[in-house]
Amino acid sequence: MSRTVRWCVLGVGLAGVAVVLGMAFGSMPDFGIDRHPYRDLAVAASVSHGTANVVSSVNFDQRGLDTLIEETILFGSVVAALALLRPSDEEHLHRPGGGRGPLEGTRAVGYLMLPLTLVVGIDVVLHGQVTPGGGFQGGIVLATGLHLLYVGGRYRSLERLRPIPLFEYTESAGVVVFAAVGLATLAGAGSFLANTLPYGTFGQLVSAGTVPLLNVAVGVAVGSGGVVLLAQFLQQLILVSTDEAERS
Amino acid sequence: MSALIAIALTLVLAGAVAVVFTDDPKRQAVTLSVYGLLMGVLFVLLSAPDVAMSQIVIGTAIVPLMVMLTIRKIRGSGQ
Numbered sequence: 001m002s003r004t005v006r007w008c009v010l011g012v013g014l015a016g017v018a019v020v021l022g023m024a025f026g027s028m029p030d031f032g033i034d035r036h037p038y039r040d041l042a043v044a045a046s047v048s049h050g051t052a053n054v055v056s057s058v059n060f061d062q063r064g065l066d067t068l069i070e071e072t073i074l075f076g077s078v079v080a081a082l083a084l085l086r087p088s089d090e091e092h093l094h095r096p097g098g099g100r101g102p103l104e105g106t107r108a109v110g111y112l113m114l115p116l117t118l119v120v121g122i123d124v125v126l127h128g129q130v131t132p133g134g135g136f137q138g139g140i141v142l143a144t145g146l147h148l149l150y151v152g153g154r155y156r157s158l159e160r161l162r163p164i165p166l167f168e169y170t171e172s173a174g175v176v177v178f179a180a181v182g183l184a185t186l187a188g189a190g191s192f193l194a195n196t197l198p199y200g201t202f203g204q205l206v207s208a209g210t211v212p213l214l215n216v217a218v219g220v221a222v223g224s225g226g227v228v229l230l231a232q233f234l235q236q237l238i239l240v241s242t243d244e245a246e247r248s
Numbered sequence: 249m250s251a252l253i254a255i256a257l258t259l260v261l262a263g264a265v266a267v268v269f270t271d272d273p274k275r276q277a278v279t280l281s282v283y284g285l286l287m288g289v290l291f292v293l294l295s296a297p298d299v300a301m302s303q304i305v306i307g308t309a310i311v312p313l314m315v316m317l318t319i320r321k322i323r324g325s326g327q
Contacts, residue, residue, distance in 0.1 A: 032253070055298040124301070132297035140305040144313075226310070233317040 050199030051208035056128045060214040064193030068178055071218055075175050078225040085232040091240045102151065110152020117145030125219035129208035135218025142219070143226025155238055164231050167224040174221025178214055185210065256290040263287075277315040284308035 001009075029035055039054075046057035059067050087093060102110070121142035128134030150158045182193040189196045193210070200207035263283035270276040284307025291300035 133301055137301040137305060144305060144309050233314055237317050237321050
């Protein structure tokens with residue numbers, strides 16, 4: 001394909017996108033107005049399923065399949081990043097020497113914030129059906145929070161508390177549980193990810209049927225994925241050296 | 249559009265400009281982190297606390313952290 005033809009194809013494509021976008025923008029409601037047709041439908045559906053946090057209801061109940069796909073994309077990205085970051089043939093692992101630890105103040109803040117952050121993360125995952133948050137947000141909070149151990153202490157202690165093979169299994173398990181809930185509801189109710197569990201009391205911890213279950217599955221998958229991903233970055237930085245770097 | 253949202257939008261714009269005009273990638277990770285926080289504030293004002301939480305955790309913590317780790321690795325100063 002010659003250069004001119006390629007530019008023509010690109011031009012046709014861009015023109016098509018511009019027309020469709022123009023039509024979409026033209027019929028969009030104005031910024032900051034009070035008329036929200038989608039909200040009215042989503043809120044009614046959410047309330048009828050005993051879910052106080054409408055966003056969680058949309059994510060895990062009304063459009064659960066989208067979330068499963070999103071979680072699978074995340075899983076695939078983590079696996080791809082792991083494949084890229086693993087030590088290659090020219091690289092080898094070595095133990096870093098003791099070195100000087102962090103400042104006393106940094107260490108104190110790290111150790112003080114570590115339990116607090118983990119509790120907040122668990123709270124955000126478990127209360128996803130009631131208050132803002134859920135598996136994605138809470139999972140990332142947990143994954144980041146665990147690394148306060150690295151800020152506050154040594155890499156060695158982080159390694160001991162964070163067995164990577166275990167987190168690789170729990171990451172997969174989170175995705176599998178999500179899909180399994182979908183298949184179970186498909187078998188039970190005839191529709192994939194249908195919210196078939198009892199709805200409980202609106203606004204309470206035990207409410208919203210399958211939503212908290214799926215939230216925990218996503219929280220485990222996202223949290224483990226974050227830990228595994230950051231572990232590879234840290235390993236590359238701290239443990240891996242190339243022969244070239246050693247010579248210099 | 250309320251005055252608060254207008255202020256937040258202006259701050260986000262200023263933050264984005266700051267990220268673009270920061271030359272050193274190491275400093276850029278820090279401005280990117282601040283920019284992520286400003287986006288989080290905007291999302292809260294637009295009544296999207298769920299998105300704000302994701303934005304703050306990923307945009308101000310994870311992404312700048314990965315950028316910093318990568319830069320240190322590439323420059324070989326991490327040994």
